Amino acid sequence: MSARAERRAALLNQLPLWLGLVLLWMLLWGSFSWLNLVTGALLASLVSIVFYLPAVQLSGRLDPARTVVFLLRLLGDIVRASVQVAWLALKPLRTTAGPQSAIIAVPLRTRSDLILTWTAVATSIVPGSIVIDTDRVSSTLYLHVLGVRTHAQIDLFRASVLATERRIVGAFGSREDLERLALGDAVAAVAAATGAVAADARAASTRDDDSDRRNLDDTGKET
Amino acid sequence: MTPAIGDVVTAVLVLSAALMCLAAGVGLLRFPDVLSRLHAATKPQIFGLIAVTLDVAVNNFTLGTVTLSVAIVAFQALTAPMAAHLIARVAHDTDRFRPELLVVDELGRANRRGDRGD
Amino acid sequence: MGIVVIVAAVLFGAGGLCAVYRIVRGPSVLDRVIASDVLVATVICALGAEMAINRHVDTLPVLLVLALFAVLGSLAVGRFLGGKEHS
Incomplete structure (x- = not known):
């Protein structure tokens, strides 16, 4: 597996968590508007870059x-x-x-x-x-x-x-x-x-x- | 007819929440050691909180209210066990508990054996 | 409904007082931290109950903030007292 593909897999693995952060942001504001979506996405990226944590290994399976x-x-x-x-x-x-x-x-x-x-x-x-x-x-x-x-x-x-x-x-x-x-x-x-x-x-x-x-x-x- | 039913539901949920909070307080007084008191401190309120926020969400059924209620319950349900775990570990590590109240202490045994992994 | 309000207030108050008693008397720091957690949780539930009875949602953000940050007290004390390092 090349380094690039590996990085892409890691990003894909983090995607659900990132989406969770965006969803949380919209939950906190209590409304689902485009502005909230954009600011939430920005903040989620900021948080996951600034407060970096070792990646959780998601199982990739959901029943x-x-x-x-x-x-x-x-x-x-x-x-x-x-x-x-x-x-x-x-x-x-x-x-x-x-x-x-x-x-x-x-x-x-x-x-x-x-x-x-x-x-x-x-x-x-x-x-x-x-x-x-x-x-x-x-x-x-x-x-x-x-x-x-x-x-x-x-x-x-x-x-x-x-x-x-x-x-x-x-x-x-x-x-x-x-x-x-x-x-x-x-x-x-x-x-x-x-x-x-x-x-x-x-x-x-x-x-x-x-x-x-x-x-x-x-x-x-x-x- | 409907408002009467709503009132009854509110009364039942609020009273059960209040009872749970009372139980937490009484548990704090009556349980013998730190570890037992932690149980009283973490569990009843989650139910109380669920009851109260459920009532608020049902009475004011808008997207904002419901999502905020869900967030409140989720945070409380996630943070309460975390706090309990922190306190429990400190209590156990610094021997602020009463071994005579325990049937077994397998954590203490594992620590003495030194086969803990971390 | 009036009776319900009174009974609920008495129950909440009694629960809160028990917690305060434990904060004052608590033999160790840990007992006090636990009791203060219970006090915060009781306040959260009481605020929520008030909302439910008076049919408004004004204090919902307050509840959220309390639920989020109530944990910080225990966290700080837990970190401060520290445990044995398992090495």
């Missing part, structure tokens, strides 16, 4: 139906989370005996920053969880979870985060991520069949993945 499902589900989760936390705060009986929250690690299967970010934001809004830290190299989210008392509940919660990731990948994840999910399912099925030994193997394989990822980051272009 409208699944995106709508994801957003609706997210809205429902927000409402559910609000009511649930409000109930925890307002419920008359005080039950603070013993630990009732946990900090858990959720190793995601995606290797895309975009999906990692979206999953982090989405899980921050859904019931009872706040992202404390992320580990970009291994795509691990560290979450503080409110209202869990047992390890069974923790496992349940971890599964719900992974389900959120699955919905997001289904909506606008890359093909590699989709394949990785399918692969993870296969491994999980084997693990369920053969028990703890396979789980250990899976942990080892994610560690291998991490080193792969580091190599990819070094070379940069392959992702």
Whole structure:
């Protein structure tokens, strides 16, 4: 790939984000006029040149139906989370005996920053969880979870985060991520069949993945 | 007939928003540590804000109002988790939390093991 | 409608007062920052509720600005206190 074609691909990759900035500008003014379009385009260019950030790798894939499902589900989760936390705060009986929250690690299967970010934001809004830290190299989210008392509940919660990731990948994840999910399912099925030994193997394989990822980051272009 | 229904909708949405704000305040008082209080601080208001702006947008259904409402909710929904994450990380890193309230602390474990990637 | 206004005002006020109490008493800086966030969010919701009840849209830009910049307080404090550098 020549340098010129590469630059064109990079610009094409940035185009949706640039359009998003223009749209935001028009949202802020609350009207869609030509003047707003022109000034928005100018400002968007200015902002992306002056405040330069490393380019986000968009996946180039968008499934409208699944995106709508994801957003609706997210809205429902927000409402559910609000009511649930409000109930925890307002419920008359005080039950603070013993630990009732946990900090858990959720190793995601995606290797895309975009999906990692979206999953982090989405899980921050859904019931009872706040992202404390992320580990970009291994795509691990560290979450503080409110209202869990047992390890069974923790496992349940971890599964719900992974389900959120699955919905997001289904909506606008890359093909590699989709394949990785399918692969993870296969491994999980084997693990369920053969028990703890396979789980250990899976942990080892994610560690291998991490080193792969580091190599990819070094070379940069392959992702 | 219609204005009466509109009034009822407004009343329900405004009251639920107010209840959510109250819950946030009470949660601040009753939850035992910083990390738990963060939950109270971030979540109920988003619902309250959605309810209120929905009502405003429905009552004054113009393009400008609706887009502005969407922008408000989007910004709040994006910035609240970000603030919560910042505070939570500082709280955890500087040990301003109460480990006895946690069932497990897998982040602390990972940090001690030193296998964090960044 | 009058009753609704009174009840809503009492609820908003109580929520705000709880936040103020936590700002005053809060054992650590972080508690105070969280509480001030809650206070801002309560103000946002109350302004919005006033708009909804009185059927106007005049303070919508104010809401937008508050929603945008409410995060700056936490951001500044978070940066200032800093965390351990994971190296």
